[in-house]
Amino acid sequence: MASEEIRTATSTPIRSSAGTGADSETPSTRAWRTRLVVVGIVLTALNLRPAITSLGALLEEVRDGLGMSGSVAGLLTSVPPLCFAVFGVMAPRLARRFGAAAVVGAGMVAITAGLVIRPYAGGTAGFLAASALALMGIAVSNVLMPVIVKRWFPDRVGSMTGLYSMALALGTSAAAAVTVPLTDALGGSWQSGLAVWAGLAAAAVLPWIPLVRARGGAGGSHGFGSSEAAGGSHGLGSSEAAAAAAPQEADGLRITRSRTAWALAVFFGLQATAAYITMGWMAQIFRDAGVAAGTAGLLLAVTMVMGVPLAFVIPRLATRLPHQGPIAVVLGACGLAGYAGLYFAPAAGAWAWALLLGVSNCAFPLALTMVGMRARTGAGVAKLSAFAQSTGYLISIPGPLLVGVLYQHSGGWGLPIALMAGLMIPQIVVGIVAGRNRTVEEEAAR
Structure with a gap:
């Protein structure tokens, strides 16, 4: 599977240094x-957020069931970015050792186990531990998805x-x-x-099982070395000679x-802060404004569903522009308008604010696209993805927690x-x- 993972159906095969015989496929x-x-x-993508947004829709019931204060609930909404930062940085190393497909497949197993255990763990500590298990699977998959796409x-x-x-x-x-x-x-049980x-x-x-088995049978390298790293560097006009040098180039990349890389990490962290505050608290903002629980869940869904069409349009538009900064400006302006609406008329214009914040939350696919564009090689994408996401999620940790503290002590939104x-x-x-037309390899070389 080592050499198969680097091809599209129409791309020219690259011979693996491991000599696996995959070229005869x-x-x-x-x-x-x-x-x-x-x-x-x-x-996999469908499963990268339901563990979080399903909790946001039932946060009040979970708080009551587990006896949480507002500050503890804020801590609960900060757990996702904490886990993404801690576990996401491990993803490239795990992928080098076991292969990206195997790590993502194991991530899906961890999500399954965590979601089964979490509601029945008993008490806040058990709930947090099981949530961390599921979020660990999400974290490694978050980092490796751009790598798999690039490869x-x-x-x-x-x-x-x-x-x-x-x-x-869509899953969100x-x-x-x-x-x-x-x-x-199901009888009204939040569990x-x-x-x-x-x-x-x-x-x-299920889809990752045959891919992992085929990889094991190929007998090639398990990591980003040899053909895998070479294959990742096909993109954005690089030559096969550059591809062959990709592993050495990535190993020395600072x-x-x-x-x-720093700008992209901060951008990732701030958009993640906004996203997790939205997923964790927006339904509660509407409920406190007098909106019914079911309607508040639908409003959160509207915010999330805006990402379905825009997440397809924005990356395609971004790859056609020499500078992605204007897209970041438009998305930020929508966010400012949505927050202004929540402040002055949360219930009266609820649907409009949900739409505007949904547009603003599409900074996430923009960030992912820029990860793929700001590195020249596949191994460079892996390093940039791990750095930007892990650093970004560390930056985003205090936001949801601070919102919970401010909400509890100020008595309002x-x-x-x-x-x-x-x-x-x-x-x-x-x-x-972060949207400037340059690569991290060029900057690090300077």
């Missing part, structure tokens, strides 16, 4: 593997990033929209309403020397919403910097 076999990867990418589809980074971003948004919005109705249909999403995660394990709006300004600025 028929075009139909390669096409079948490529289709299987597409299915795996889509199913398998080097000439279609924008469209494939759009596809899995769209699937991610579906969990927000149907968790409350599902809970009612059942949260556990039901384990079934979707279990389905996402990612922290790149201003673009004025200060938390002002905080959210204030963070949108630096997000726009670093988005402009």
Whole structure:
């Protein structure tokens, strides 16, 4: 599988230094593997947010059931970025050792187990521990999805990033929209309403099993070395000679020397702060404004579902522009307008604010697309993805927690919403910097 993971159905095969014999595969076999990867990418993306948004829809019930204060609930909404930062940095090393497909497949197993255990763990500590297990699986998959796209589809980074971003948004919005109705249909138990999403995660394990088995039979390198790293460097006009040098080039890449890498990390962190505050608290903002629980869940779903079409359009547009900064400005302006609406008329214009914040949250697929564009090689993408996401999620940890503290001690949503709006300004600025047409390899070399 080591050499198969670097091809699209139409790309020219690169001979593996391991001599696995994969070059003798028929075009139909390669096409079948490529289709299987597409299915795996889509199913994996569908599972990267339901563990979070399903909890956001039932946060009040979970708080009451576990006896949480507002500050503890804020800590609960900070757990996702903490886990993404801690576990996401491990993803490239795990992928070098076991292969990206194996790590993503194991991530889906971890999500399944965590979602099954979490509602029935008993007490806040058990709930947090099981949530961390599921979030660990999400974290490694978050980091490796751009790597898999770059490796398998080097000439279609924008469209494939759009596809899995769209699937991610669909899974996010579906969990927000149907968790409350599902809970009612299952007898009103919030435990059942949260556990039901384990079934979707279990389905996402299946496509990766034959890919991992084929990889084991190939007997090639397990990591980013040899053919895998070479294959990842096809994209964005690099030559086969550059591809052959990719492993050595990536090994010496000092990612922290790149201003673009830091700008992208901060941009990722600020958009993640906004996203997790939205997923964790927006339904509660509407409920406190007098909106019914079911309607509040639908409003959160509307915010999330905006990412379905825009997550496909934005990456394709971004790859056609020499500078992605203007997109970051438009998305930030929508966020500022949405927060202003939540502050002044949360119930009266609820649907409009949900739409505007949904557009603003599409900074996530923009960030993922820029990860693929700001590195020249596949191994460079892996390093940049791990750095930007791990650093970014570390930056995002205090946001949801601070919102919970401000909400509890101020007795309202004025200060938390002002905080959210204030963070949108630096997000726009670093988005402009990260969108410049340059690569981290070039900057690190200087």
